[in-house]
Amino acid sequence: MAKILLEMKSITKTFPGVKALDNVNLQVEEGEIHALVGENGAGKSTLMNVLSGIYPYGTYEGDIVYNGEVCRFNTIKDSESRGIVIIHQELALVPEMTIGENMYLGNERGKKSRIDWDETYAEADKYLKMVGLTENSRVLVKEIGTGKQQLVEIAKALAKHAKLLILDEPTSSLNEEDSRALLDLMLGFKKQGMTMIIISHKLNEVAYVSDKITVVRDGSTIETIDCHGAEPVSEDRIIKGMVGRELTNRFPKREGVRIGEVNMEVRNWTVHHPLYPERKVVNDVSLYVRKGEVVGIYGLMGAGRTELAMSIFGRSYGAQISGTLTINGQQVNLHSPSDAIAHKLAYVTEDRKGNGLVLSQSIKVNTSLANLNSLASGSVIDKDMEYNVAVEYKDKLKIKTPTVEQLVGNLSGGNQQKVLLAKWMYAEPDVLILDEPTRGIDVGAKYEIYCIINDLARAGKSVLMISSELPEVLGMSDRIYIMNASRIVGEMNAAEATQESIMATILGRGD
Amino acid sequence: MKEGSIGNFLKKYTMVLALVLVVIFFSVSTQGKILYAQNINNLISQNGYVFVLASGMLLCILTGGNIDLAVGSVVCFTGALGAVIMQKHMNFILAVIVMLLVGLAIGAFQGFWIAWISVPPFIATLAGMYAFRGLSNVVLQGYAVAIEDTGFLNVFGGGADCYIPDFIGKGEGLNMTCMAAAILIAVIYVLLTLRREAVRRKRGIAHGSAAGKMFTMLVLTVLILWLGYKLASYKGIPTVLVWVAAVLLIYSYITQNTAIGRYLYAVGGNEKATRLSGINTKMVYFFAYANMGFLAGLAGILTVARASSAQPTYGQGYEMDAIAACFVGGASAYGGVGSMAGVIIGAVLMGVINQGMSIMGIAANYQRVVKGIVLLVAVMFDVLSKREK
Numbered sequence: 001m002a003k004i005l006l007e008m009k010s011i012t013k014t015f016p017g018v019k020a021l022d023n024v025n026l027q028v029e030e031g032e033i034h035a036l037v038g039e040n041g042a043g044k045s046t047l048m049n050v051l052s053g054i055y056p057y058g059t060y061e062g063d064i065v066y067n068g069e070v071c072r073f074n075t076i077k078d079s080e081s082r083g084i085v086i087i088h089q090e091l092a093l094v095p096e097m098t099i100g101e102n103m104y105l106g107n108e109r110g111k112k113s114r115i116d117w118d119e120t121y122a123e124a125d126k127y128l129k130m131v132g133l134t135e136n137s138r139v140l141v142k143e144i145g146t147g148k149q150q151l152v153e154i155a156k157a158l159a160k161h162a163k164l165l166i167l168d169e170p171t172s173s174l175n176e177e178d179s180r181a182l183l184d185l186m187l188g189f190k191k192q193g194m195t196m197i198i199i200s201h202k203l204n205e206v207a208y209v210s211d212k213i214t215v216v217r218d219g220s221t222i223e224t225i226d227c228h229g230a231e232p233v234s235e236d237r238i239i240k241g242m243v244g245r246e247l248t249n250r251f252p253k254r255e256g257v258r259i260g261e262v263n264m265e266v267r268n269w270t271v272h273h274p275l276y277p278e279r280k281v282v283n284d285v286s287l288y289v290r291k292g293e294v295v296g297i298y299g300l301m302g303a304g305r306t307e308l309a310m311s312i313f314g315r316s317y318g319a320q321i322s323g324t325l326t327i328n329g330q331q332v333n334l335h336s337p338s339d340a341i342a343h344k345l346a347y348v349t350e351d352r353k354g355n356g357l358v359l360s361q362s363i364k365v366n367t368s369l370a371n372l373n374s375l376a377s378g379s380v381i382d383k384d385m386e387y388n389v390a391v392e393y394k395d396k397l398k399i400k401t402p403t404v405e406q407l408v409g410n411l412s413g414g415n416q417q418k419v420l421l422a423k424w425m426y427a428e429p430d431v432l433i434l435d436e437p438t439r440g441i442d443v444g445a446k447y448e449i450y451c452i453i454n455d456l457a458r459a460g461k462s463v464l465m466i467s468s469e470l471p472e473v474l475g476m477s478d479r480i481y482i483m484n485a486s487r488i489v490g491e492m493n494a495a496e497a498t499q500e501s502i503m504a505t506i507l508g509r510g511d
Numbered sequence: 512m513k514e515g516s517i518g519n520f521l522k523k524y525t526m527v528l529a530l531v532l533v534v535i536f537f538s539v540s541t542q543g544k545i546l547y548a549q550n551i552n553n554l555i556s557q558n559g560y561v562f563v564l565a566s567g568m569l570l571c572i573l574t575g576g577n578i579d580l581a582v583g584s585v586v587c588f589t590g591a592l593g594a595v596i597m598q599k600h601m602n603f604i605l606a607v608i609v610m611l612l613v614g615l616a617i618g619a620f621q622g623f624w625i626a627w628i629s630v631p632p633f634i635a636t637l638a639g640m641y642a643f644r645g646l647s648n649v650v651l652q653g654y655a656v657a658i659e660d661t662g663f664l665n666v667f668g669g670g671a672d673c674y675i676p677d678f679i680g681k682g683e684g685l686n687m688t689c690m691a692a693a694i695l696i697a698v699i700y701v702l703l704t705l706r707r708e709a710v711r712r713k714r715g716i717a718h719g720s721a722a723g724k725m726f727t728m729l730v731l732t733v734l735i736l737w738l739g740y741k742l743a744s745y746k747g748i749p750t751v752l753v754w755v756a757a758v759l760l761i762y763s764y765i766t767q768n769t770a771i772g773r774y775l776y777a778v779g780g781n782e783k784a785t786r787l788s789g790i791n792t793k794m795v796y797f798f799a800y801a802n803m804g805f806l807a808g809l810a811g812i813l814t815v816a817r818a819s820s821a822q823p824t825y826g827q828g829y830e831m832d833a834i835a836a837c838f839v840g841g842a843s844a845y846g847g848v849g850s851m852a853g854v855i856i857g858a859v860l861m862g863v864i865n866q867g868m869s870i871m872g873i874a875a876n877y878q879r880v881v882k883g884i885v886l887l888v889a890v891m892f893d894v895l896s897k898r899e900k
Contacts (some may be wrong), residue, residue, distance in 0.1 A: 313787070316787055337787050337788065337790075338789035338791070340789070341789040349784075349787065354781075354783060355781075355783045355787055356781075356784050356787075357784055358780030358781045358784055359780065360776075361776060361777065361780050361847070365776070365777070369773075369785070369788045372770050372773060376769075376770050379769045379771060380769055381769060381770060381773065384710070384711060384714060388714075423788070
C-alpha cells in the first residue's frame with residue numbers, strides 16, 4: 001500500500017443556517033487519481049475549498065493532514081506553497097493577457113521591482129510543452145479556444161510545482177475530443193508520480209481515469225469505491241451511492257387540476273453563446289407545456305437550462321437564436337422582456353439577488369416593478385393602489401414581514417423568493433418559467449413555494465420548473481424533460497420516472 | 512420594526528440632525544448673524560444653482576452612482592449663448608428657449624453615448640466638460656458679455672431688483688406679499704397632508720405612525736412660516752427662490768410618483784433585474800442625462816441672470832457642488848438610494864457651512880478644506896451605517 005499523501009479528518013463546515021459538510025473523511029494515496037462524485041450541492045466543491053485554504057483554518061472543524069503534517073492554511077497561497085493547487089470549474093484566466101502573463105500572475109518571475117519577461121516566457125513555454133500545447137506563451141489567452149485554455153490552467157498549476165492537483169469539473173466546457181485528450185494527459189501525469197483529485201459529473205470519464213471514487217451526498221462522504229477491486233465498477237453502482245436517499249412526503253398533493261391544451265411550445269430552439277458564438281449553449285431543443293401542467297426540466301449545472309429559459313424570455317440571453325416559439329397557438333417572435341411579458345410569459349430567475357430583486361427597495365416597489373403600467377394612469381403611479389396590491393400578495397404568499405415597506409434586502413431567502421414570485425404573479429402571466437424556485441431556502445419555505453406552484457397550476461397556468469434537485473423534480477412535476485450538454489436527452493412522465501432512470505439518462509450511458 | 516426605533520430614527524435622520532447641529536454651531540459662533548434675514552436671503556440666492564443642478568444630478572446618481580461632470584461647462588455654455596443672443600437685442604424669451612433647448616440637446620447627446628453606445632458616464636461627460644468649456648470661450652470670444660435686458664433679469668432674479676415685488680404691502684416694514692405667500696403655502700401643505708391621510712384611513716391603508724406624521728407636518732409648517740417671516744422682514748421673496756422651489760417640487764414628484772422615477776431607482780438598485788422586468792433600461796439612462804442637460808440650461812439662465820453677465824469662467828466647479836449635495840444628502844454612490852429631501856438637506860448643509868465660515872471670516876481656501884471633510888464624513892457615516900448587520 002502506497003503512502004497516504006492527504007487525509008482530511010472529520011471535516012465539518014457550517015454556513016449560516018446550513019451544514020455544508022458534516023464529518024467528512026477523505027484519504028488520498030500518493031500517485032493516485034481520486035474522484036469525488038455527487039449531486040450538485042452535495043459538498044464536493046466546499047470540501048476542496050476547505051482543502052485549498054479558500055475557507056481558512058478556523059472556519060471549519062476537523063484536521064487536514066498532508067504529507068504527514070497537520071496543515072493550517074489561511075489563504076490559497078499557503079496551500080499552493082505546499083504543492084496543493086486547485087483548478088476551478090470556471091476558467092480563471094485574464095483574456096487580455098498573454099498565456100505567459102497569466103501563468104505567472106501573482107507568482108511573477110524576477111525581482112519585485114522588475115519582472116524578468118525572458119525568464120517568464122521561457123519557463124512558460126517549457127510547461128506548455130508538458131501539457132502538449134504548441135502555442136507560444138506570448139499569445140493572448142483570448143485568442144486560443146476553451147480546450148486550450150483549460151490546458152493553460154493546468155500548465156499554470158504545474159508552474160506552481162503542484163504535487164496534488166485538484167481539478168473541479170475540468171471537462172465541463174470541453175468537447176469530447178478535448179476531454180479525452182485531457183484525461184489522457186492526467187494519466188500521463190500519474191505515471192510521473194503526480195497525485196490528482198478530480199471532481200466530475202461525467203461518470204464514464206470518472207471510471208476511465210480514477211483509481212478510487214469517493215461518493216459525497218448531502219455533505220457527507222458515503223463510501224469510497226476502489227476501482228481496482230475484484231469486479232469492475234459499474235456506473236449503476238456509483239449512481240446508487242449518489243442518489244440513495246429516501247423520498248419522503250415533502251411535496252403537497254395537487255388535486256383538482258384539469259390539464260388543458262398546449263399553452264406554449266418551443267421547436268428546434270438553438271442558442272449560441274453571446275461571447276463565443278461558435279459554442280451552442282442550447283442545441284435543437286423542442287418542448288411544450290399545457291395549461292394546468294407542471295413540467296420539470298432537470299439537468300446538472302451548465303446543462304443550458306437557464307440559457308434556454310432566458311433566451312425564450314424575450315431573448316434576454318444568447319446570440320443567433322433560432323427556432324420557433326408558439327404561445328396559445330400563435331407563433332410569436334419576442335424581442336425583449338417587455339415583449340415576453342406582454343405575451344403573458346414570466347421568467348422567475350434562479351439568481352434572485354443578481355437578476356431578480358432590487359434589494360435596496362421595498363417589498364412594495366419590487367412587487368409592482370414588472371407591471372407598473374397597470375398601476376399608473378399616464379405615467380403617474382397610484383401609490384395607494386400599489387400599497388394595496390403589495391399587501392394582497394404579501395398575505396396570499398404568506399410573506400413574513402410586518403410591513404410591505406420593508407426593504408427586500410432585509411428579508412430571509414425564503415421570503416425574498418416569495419417576493420420574486422409575487423412580482424411575477426402580479427404581472428399576470430399564463431406561462432411561468434421557474435428557475436430553481438427553491439434554491440437556498442429552508443424546508444418550510446420550500447413547502448410553501450410548492451403550494452404556490454400547485455395553486456398556479458390549479459388556476460390554469462402553465463409552469464415550467466427548472467431544478468437540479470431530483471426529488472423536487474419527481475415530486476412536483478407532471479412531466480419531466482431531462483437536459484444535458486445543451487440538449488434535451490429525455491422526456492418522461494413523472495409517474496414512471498425514478499431517480500436512477502433520470503440519472504442514467506443524464507449521464508448518457510451507452511455513449 | 513419597533514425594536515431599536517431610536518437607532519432607526521437616528522439612522523434615517525442623521526443628516527437632518529447634522530444640519531440642526533451645524534446651524535446651532537454657527538448661530539453661536541457668529542452671535543446669531545447667520546440667522547439674519549439678509550444672510551438667509553443670500554444663502555438662497557447664492558446657492559440657487561446648487562439646488563437646480565443637484566436635482567438633476569440626483570437622477571443620474573440614482574441610476575448607479577453615475578455623475579455628470581459636464582454640467583459646469585454646460586451652465587457656462589448655455590449662459591454664454593443666451594447672453595450673446597440678448598446682446599443682439601433679440602427677445603429674451605427666445606434666448607431662454609434656446610438656452611433650455613441647447614441644454615436639453617447637450618444632455619441628450621451625452622445620454623445617447625452613455626445609454627446606447629455604453630460609454631462610461633464619467634468619460635462621456637468628461638469629454639463634454641472639456642468641449643463645452645472651450646465652446647463657451649468661442650461663443651464669448653474670451654470676453655465677458657453684459658446682460659442688459661431688464662425683462663430677463665426681473666424674471667430670473669438678477670440685477671438690483673431681484674425680489675418679487677410687494678403687491679399687497681406699502682413697501683415698508685414687513686413684506687406683506689411674502690408673508691401672505693408663506694401662510695398660503697403652509698395652509699395648502701397642511702390641508703393636502705391631512706386630506707391624504709384621511710383618504711388613506713378611509714380606504715384602510717394607512718401605515719406608519721400618525722403621531723410621527725403629524726410631528727413632521729408641524730415642524731415643516733413652522734419652518735415654512737419662519738422662513739417666510741425672515742424673508743419678509745428683509746426684502747421679500749428672492750425671485751430665484753420661485754424657480755428653485757418649482758424645480759424641487761417637480762423633481763420630488765417625479766422621483767416619488769411617476770413610473771420613470773421608479774425606474775431610476777430600480778436601474779440603480781439592480782439593472783439586470785430591471786431589464787428582466789421588461790423595462791427599457793437604456794431609455795432610463797438617456798432620460799437621466801437628457802434631463803440633466805435641461806436643468807443645466809436652467810441653471811445657466813439663473814447664473815447669468817444673477818451676475819447680469821456671462822463670462823468664460825462661469826460654472827466652474829458647479830458639477831462638484833451638485834454631486835456633493837447629493838452625496839451629503841444620503842444618495843448612495845452605488846445608485847438606487849437617494850431622495851429629493853436629502854438633496855435639499857445636503858445643499859442647505861453645504862450652503863450653511865459656506866455662509867457660516869464666510870461670516871466668521873475664514874479664508875476661502877480653508878472653507879474648501881472643511882467642505883471636503885464634511886463630504887468625506889457624511890459618506891463615511893452612510894457607508895458605515897449600512898455595513899453593520
